[in-house]
Amino acid sequence: MAAASATSITSNLSLFRSLLSEWSAKQPKVKGLATTPEEISASFDRRLQDKASGIHDTGKDVVVAFRTRPPLENEAAEKFKGNQEEGDLNVPAEVTFCEGITLASAEPGVFIAHVPSVKWNGPTLQHKAFDADLAFGPHIDNEEVYKRTVVANDLIPLALSGGISCILAYGQTGSGKTFTMEGLEHRIARDLFRVAEVMGKRFAEAEGAEDQDIFEFGVTFLELLGKHASDLVEQPEGVDAKGEPIRKEVPIQEDKAGDVRPRLISTTVKSSAELEDLINRSLAHRRTSATARNATSSRSHAVLTIRVKNKLLPYAEEGQLILVDLAGSERYEDSKAHDKQRMDESRENNKSLMNLKECVRAKAKMAAEEGFVHIPWRMNKLTMLLKPIFDIESRQQSKAIIIAHVSPHIQDSVHSVNTLSYASPFKTAPPKPRGPAPYDPQDPRTWNHEQTVSWLKEEFIKRAKQRKQSEWNMQAKKAAKEGKKLKPLDPNLPVNTIIDVDKLCPGEMTAMNYAKMYVAEFVERCLQAARKEGDPPLSQSYATVVKGISAEVAGQLYYLVLTAKTRKRTAIMKSRKTLEVKDTYDEEIQMAQLAYREKWNHAMWDATKKAQEQGGDVAEAVAKMADVLMEEWKANGGRVVEKFSDEEIQEAKAEIGAKKWDETIETELQRAENYHVQDTEWARNTAIKRMVDAFRERKKTIQQGSSTRDSPA
Numbered sequence: 001m002a003a004a005s006a007t008s009i010t011s012n013l014s015l016f017r018s019l020l021s022e023w024s025a026k027q028p029k030v031k032g033l034a035t036t037p038e039e040i041s042a043s044f045d046r047r048l049q050d051k052a053s054g055i056h057d058t059g060k061d062v063v064v065a066f067r068t069r070p071p072l073e074n075e076a077a078e079k080f081k082g083n084q085e086e087g088d089l090n091v092p093a094e095v096t097f098c099e100g101i102t103l104a105s106a107e108p109g110v111f112i113a114h115v116p117s118v119k120w121n122g123p124t125l126q127h128k129a130f131d132a133d134l135a136f137g138p139h140i141d142n143e144e145v146y147k148r149t150v151v152a153n154d155l156i157p158l159a160l161s162g163g164i165s166c167i168l169a170y171g172q173t174g175s176g177k178t179f180t181m182e183g184l185e186h187r188i189a190r191d192l193f194r195v196a197e198v199m200g201k202r203f204a205e206a207e208g209a210e211d212q213d214i215f216e217f218g219v220t221f222l223e224l225l226g227k228h229a230s231d232l233v234e235q236p237e238g239v240d241a242k243g244e245p246i247r248k249e250v251p252i253q254e255d256k257a258g259d260v261r262p263r264l265i266s267t268t269v270k271s272s273a274e275l276e277d278l279i280n281r282s283l284a285h286r287r288t289s290a291t292a293r294n295a296t297s298s299r300s301h302a303v304l305t306i307r308v309k310n311k312l313l314p315y316a317e318e319g320q321l322i323l324v325d326l327a328g329s330e331r332y333e334d335s336k337a338h339d340k341q342r343m344d345e346s347r348e349n350n351k352s353l354m355n356l357k358e359c360v361r362a363k364a365k366m367a368a369e370e371g372f373v374h375i376p377w378r379m380n381k382l383t384m385l386l387k388p389i390f391d392i393e394s395r396q397q398s399k400a401i402i403i404a405h406v407s408p409h410i411q412d413s414v415h416s417v418n419t420l421s422y423a424s425p426f427k428t429a430p431p432k433p434r435g436p437a438p439y440d441p442q443d444p445r446t447w448n449h450e451q452t453v454s455w456l457k458e459e460f461i462k463r464a465k466q467r468k469q470s471e472w473n474m475q476a477k478k479a480a481k482e483g484k485k486l487k488p489l490d491p492n493l494p495v496n497t498i499i500d501v502d503k504l505c506p507g508e509m510t511a512m513n514y515a516k517m518y519v520a521e522f523v524e525r526c527l528q529a530a531r532k533e534g535d536p537p538l539s540q541s542y543a544t545v546v547k548g549i550s551a552e553v554a555g556q557l558y559y560l561v562l563t564a565k566t567r568k569r570t571a572i573m574k575s576r577k578t579l580e581v582k583d584t585y586d587e588e589i590q591m592a593q594l595a596y597r598e599k600w601n602h603a604m605w606d607a608t609k610k611a612q613e614q615g616g617d618v619a620e621a622v623a624k625m626a627d628v629l630m631e632e633w634k635a636n637g638g639r640v641v642e643k644f645s646d647e648e649i650q651e652a653k654a655e656i657g658a659k660k661w662d663e664t665i666e667t668e669l670q671r672a673e674n675y676h677v678q679d680t681e682w683a684r685n686t687a688i689k690r691m692v693d694a695f696r697e698r699k700k701t702i703q704q705g706s707s708t709r710d711s712p713a
């Protein structure tokens with residue numbers, strides 16, 4: 001069945017409407033959202049106030065939501081009127097809205113896309129269902145989207161506790177990404193300082209600090225257009241000859257410490273009004289440059305980052321709230337009509353969106369399976385900016401929400417299907433409940449409550465002893481200077497463990513509850529557990545000792561979890577040899593497969609056939625071939641480079657003629673230059689490959705012809 005064009009869809013709207021109403025009549029009732037916004041708000045406030053339940057464990061690391069918007073006034077008439085001026089008489093004079101998306105269930109989210117297609121007997125409709133965690137129909141407003149995404153997933157408290165919260169808006173141009181993101185940005189600006197006040201007060205009280213204004217906020221706003229990043233907070237430096245705004249390019253690189261921090265102006269904001277003002281100014285800069293370029297904002301990714309520093313924990317990493325309005329997921333065919341610069345940007349955008357997909361999928365998979373998956377975040381500037389979410393060695397807890405936007409129109413259904421199938425696979429089952437995994441003292445993921453309590457006690461005692469020992473060492477040194485000798489420390493002497501572990505670890509808390517907590521929150525709990533009921537606040541120096549020791553214990557716990565995961569990865573790697581290639585989930589293999597396309601399958605097929613003929617182990621032969629291709633792919637920097645023998649090249653050149661040969665290469669090099677492709681060797685190889693391929697084809701046809709003639713009648 002072939003897909004139908006927008007014009008042919010428009011000319012058959014009445015047929016599609018009647019097919020849709022027949023279909024709708026047979027559908028079950030729509031399943032609504034599970035909890036009311038009021039319930040979400042109430043539980044959010046409770047969590048904020050309630051010290052005991054501050055664990056940011058709202059289930060998934062990656063949450064997927066779908067959203068469709070209402071049709072705009074006169075939109076169908078203007079957008080799909082077809083080429084009536086050019087005599088497209090099939091398109092009705094007045095085009096009205098016809099729905100392309102139906103909300104089947106809000107939570108869990110299910111959207112059904114209605115896709116017009118052409119069968120041998122005429123136009124028809126296909127109904128394709130896609131799953132998400134949440135789905136927002138056209139009548140859901142931004143306030144409700146905010147409550148169900150940002151509030152329900154504790155994104156603000158997570159960032160304030162030193163974690164990373166991220167929201168990504170994905171979708172076709174004009175599907176409503178900017179509408180959603182601006183709505184969320186303004187609401188975050190509205191609530192951030194209120195939540196910070198509640199949390200700051202709680203934290204300062206635990207530490208006995210007087211100043212309750214403990215958070216510092218630094219905001220950056222970046223635009224990534226193709227490969228070029230610029231600062232949206234800064235005013236453009238004027239306009240160029242084409243009237244385009246001149247913006248300084250901002251490099252995006254990983255520094256020696258592994259931090260990706262583009263050189264942007266970080267503005268300190270102290271209130272909702274200041275944050276709101278900064279967001280408005282940056283958005284206005286984005287709109288101006290978009291208008292100047294005679295295009296929409298759909299061509300660039302806009303990344304708003306709010307960094308949160310906790311003044312009481314100067315050594316801890318900063319929490320971050322990252323909001324990304326992604327470039328429109330334009331199809332390559334649609335961008336062909338544009339100039340070279342647009343095509344370059346479009347190609348770059350598609351590359352970054354594909355890489356983002358790989359990263360989000362790998363992250364979702366890792367969270368759900370608890371395995372160790374390679375996340376290729378270094379492959380693109382966009383994912384580099386999102387490093388703290390994707391870097392598995394990051395000790396910061398993170399949560400990403402991806403909102404996939406689709407147009408409500410039936411003429412956009414093919415785009416909508418692309419968008420929904422991009423985002424839907426991110427939906428994973430909630431993390432598996434910790435099963436009865438055998439106890440492993442080296443793997444905190446297997447510890448129950450009692451084992452956790454005893455580990456914590458041991459750790460605190462160990463560190464208290466170390467402290468005592470180092471105090472003794474200092475005193476002994478001092479005594480030696482005075483010619484005295486101190487009595488050695490009695491190892492059996494009881495030590496003050498500083499922290500009451502039973503108070504720190506109530507009820508059913510296990511090591512994984514703590515491992516999911518950010519260090520700031522763990523330290524805060526330790527500070528509370530160090531203070532006896534009714535005692536005055538801890539002295540500044542005592543609080544410093546508690547903070548130091550508890551941060552070390554948290555670090556040790558994260559380290560154990562990380563090494564346990566690494567051990568699991570090594571085990572997976574070892575067992576990979578026995579796995580069928582199709583069963584492996586190594587992202588690199590998948591990327592290499594994508595690059596090789598059908599050549600990969602041919603190579604596997606050849607390896608299988610050879611192994612069968614020689615009576616060898618098929619799985620092993622396939623795995624070996626995959627290894628060979630992977631090595632080759634990696635050695636060529638993630639590309640597939642065709643290799644031909646010199647003889648074959650000379651043969652092809654002789655057949656084609658040296659002049660035409662050189663001309664073809666020259667044309668390809670020229671094309672590469674036009675597209676700013678730096679790698680001329682790559683362009684040359686592409687030209688050679690095309691000519692040798694064509695030569696092989698001709699040779700094959702000739703050989704087949706002669707073998708038919710030669711064969712006996």
Ligand SMILES: Nc1ncnc2c1ncn2[C@@H]1O[C@H](COP(=O)(O)OP(=O)(O)OP(=O)(O)O)[C@@H](O)[C@H]1O
Pocket residue numbers: 068069070072138140171172173174175176177178179180296297298299327328405
């Ligand atoms: N949920 C909604 N309710 C009402 N109007 C909406 C909604 N979503 C989007 N719109 C309107 O639809 C139009 C397109 O939306 P928007 O600019 O947000 O799309 P976009 O996906 O960001 O497009 P682009 O990629 O071109 O930037 C705007 O006029 C916007 O106000």
